[in-house]
Amino acid sequence: xxxxxxxxxxxxxxxxxxxxxxxxxxxxxxxxxxxxxxxxxxxxxxxxxxxxxxxxxxxxxxxxxxxxxxxxxxxxxxxxxxxxxxxxxxxxxxxxxxxxxxxxxxxxxxxxxxxxxx
Amino acid sequence: xxxxxxxxxxxxxxxxxxxxxxxxxxxxxxxxxxxxxxxxxxxxxxxxxxxxxxxxxxxxxxxxxxxxxxxxxxxxxxxxxxxxxxxxxxxxxxxxxxxxxxxxxxxxxxxxxxxxxx
DNA sequence: TTACAAGTTAGAGTTCCCTCTAAGTCAATT
DNA sequence: AATTGACTTAGAGGGAACTCTAACTTGTAA
Numbered sequence: 081x082x083x084x085x086x087x088x089x090x091x092x093x094x095x096x097x098x099x100x101x102x103x104x105x106x107x108x109x110x111x112x113x114x115x116x117x118x119x120x121x122x123x124x125x126x127x128x129x130x131x132x133x134x135x136x137x138x139x140x141x142x143x144x145x146x147x148x149x150x151x152x153x154x155x156x157x158x159x160x161x162x163x164x165x166x167x168x169x170x171x172x173x174x175x176x177x178x179x180x181x182x183x184x185x186x187x188x189x190x191x192x193x194x195x196x197x198x
Numbered sequence: 199x200x201x202x203x204x205x206x207x208x209x210x211x212x213x214x215x216x217x218x219x220x221x222x223x224x225x226x227x228x229x230x231x232x233x234x235x236x237x238x239x240x241x242x243x244x245x246x247x248x249x250x251x252x253x254x255x256x257x258x259x260x261x262x263x264x265x266x267x268x269x270x271x272x273x274x275x276x277x278x279x280x281x282x283x284x285x286x287x288x289x290x291x292x293x294x295x296x297x298x299x300x301x302x303x304x305x306x307x308x309x310x311x312x313x314x315x316x
Numbered sequence: 317t318t319a320c321a322a323g324t325t326a327g328a329g330t331t332c333c334c335t336c337t338a339a340g341t342c343a344a345t346t
Numbered sequence: 347a348a349t350t351g352a353c354t355t356a357g358a359g360g361g362a363a364c365t366c367t368a369a370c371t372t373g374t375a376a
Binding site for chain 1: 247250253254275278279282283285286289290292293295296297299300302303304306307310311313
Binding site for chain 3: 347348354356358370
């Protein structure tokens with residue numbers, strides 16, 4: 081799969097995909113005869129996971145850490161699990177915070193609604 | 199209330215508080231005889247709301263928009279309510295997304311857990 | 317009365333995460 | 347043979363949100 085199609089599929093610009101490769105988040109992307117990148121299904125899965133981590137607020141540096149452990153292989157399974165569990169804890173806290181913010185926002189909106197009839 | 203104490207209370211650095219003033223997010227902060235800022239309870243409430251909006255992912259530019267409407271006065275109640283309702287919708291979607299990400303993360307963690315016994 | 321802490325300003329610097337530019341290559345079409 | 351379009355690279359540029367520096371003032375305490 082070429083750059084353009086892959087970019088559309090994963091929702092990242094070609095610039096961003098090259099950037100992720102530059103910083104080491106993506107490795108060993110296959111090239112075709114003319115030197116163009118050719119993305120595989122494995123690449124799609126991996127980028128999908130990167131996007132998930134990113135969308136939940138994990139900085140690229142931390143994702144990179146995970147990526148490097150993954151690169152090393154089976155010996156790092158425990159460490160990777162720990163990283164994800166830490167992030168899970170963070171995300172759980174984050175969601176709780178967002179929910180409380182949503183409540184506060186709703187009560188502010190209700191204040192506006194009741195103030196309309198003044 | 200002076201800079202230092204206020205900074206601690208609202209959880210923003212003195213730098214950030216000055217920066218917010220510079221970009222117009224904070225206005226008419228009282229000054230004492232020696233020209234130092236003196237924050238009021240109203241200021242604390244307003245900064246608290248700014249922080250809430252910021253923590254739920256609203257860009258400063260949008261918060262500034264709300265701030266400017268607020269500055270104008272009662273005539274902008276409807277507009278402000280609309281802004282908040284848009285943000286409420288955004289936040290609701292955001293939380294739903296985060297929850298789905300959390301689920302996916304948990305199933306990934308479970309995969310790690312079951313792979314331990316290989 | 318000199319030292320120190322806490323403030324002030326304008327403006328420069330930093331971090332994160334892209335995003336774009338310039339110059340070039342390659343394969344397919346006209 | 348020339349044009350088109352999608353790619354390639356290294357490295358520059360950009361926006362958001364701070365964060366810090368330098369030079370200065372002011373009030374308190376020793």
